[in-house]
Amino acid sequence: MKTKDRVIEEKICPLEFAVNAISGKWKIPIVWQINEGKKRPSEFLRxxxxxxxxxxxxxxxxxxxxxxxxxxxxxxxxxxxxYRLTALGEELVKVLWQLNDWGDLLLQQSAKI
Amino acid sequence: MKTKDRVIEEKICPLEFAVNAISGKWKIPIVWQINEGKKRPSEFLRxxxxxxxxxxxxxxxxxxxxxxxxxxxxxxxxxxxxYRLTALGEELVKVLWQLNDWGDLLLQQSAKI
Structure with a gap:
């Protein structure tokens, strides 16, 4: 593999790994709920x-x-x-807020189309 | 719906909208490639x-x-x-870099387990 391809691949790889980790059904809502202070499966269900x-x-x-x-x-x-968020989970929440802000922009734009 | 539930739902919604928009197969690699200066479908394929x-x-x-x-x-x-990134696409790239950094942490942690 050429160096340039490897650089591109290295940039893609942690990102795809991250997206895969959070794109399972209900994972983001679960992380949000825990971030909101909920702890127990029965609370997540509600x-x-x-x-x-x-x-x-x-x-x-x-x-x-x-x-x-x-x-x-x-x-x-x-x-x-x-359940509670680990340090890694808390870091994820910070990124999710940014993705949420971008999702807001995306929603505004979709509303215009 | 109770106000508190609505608040939680509003927080989840743009985020899920964002995740859905980028979790299609190859979407993130395509956005990266365009961000790297590639423009044509034949370049993306390579x-x-x-x-x-x-x-x-x-x-x-x-x-x-x-x-x-x-x-x-x-x-x-x-x-x-x-193809080129729109302003919205450029904003997405900024968030993807942060998600990429988080993916790095996740990879490091996975390597330890």
Missing amino acids: GIGNVDRRVLNQQLKELEAAGIISRESFNEVPPRVE | GIGNVDRRVLNQQLKELEAAGIISRESFNEVPPRVE
């Missing part, structure tokens, strides 16, 4: 709506595996589980 | 690799319809078509 519990659990697992959120399980009856 | 010409054309159409890139057709033989 906040998101229309999401299947099994699908939610799978997304939570993937976000946890990626190191974006962390899971804490409390030894209580009934068992209690709480 | 730069991306493994992308079908019809798929590329579809993605270009969607990016153009969203107002992220613009298309200029030159009345020459053979016909020549060039």
Whole structure:
């Protein structure tokens, strides 16, 4: 591979990795909800709506595996589980705000077309 | 809908709109290539690799319809078509750099796991 191609590829790669990590169904809404102070799966279900519990659990697992959120399980009856953003998750939220601002521009432009 | 839910929904909405606009296959690589100074579909094909010409054309159409890139057709033989980023596209590139930086953090963390 030529050096120039490699430079381009290196620029694309972390970005695509990032997009893949956040484009799973409900991942961004989950991260937002946690950022809003919600912690428990039952709260996410109420906040998101229309999401299947099994699908939610799978997304939570993937976000946890990626190191974006962390899971804490409390030894209580009934068992209690709480999620929070990791440092990496907090950094993601900052970028999502910028993407949100850009989405606003995009929406304004779409409204004009 | 309660006011609080509406506030959350409004925050999610432009963001999801933004993510949907850029998560189509090859859209981000196309935007990068144009940002790197490439203009013609044949250049994108060389730069991306493994992308079908019809798929590329579809993605270009969607990016153009969203107002992220613009298309200029030159009345020459053979016909020549060039793409460039719109102002909205340039704004997107700024956000993508930040997402790229976050992707770097994510990659570093994945390497550790």
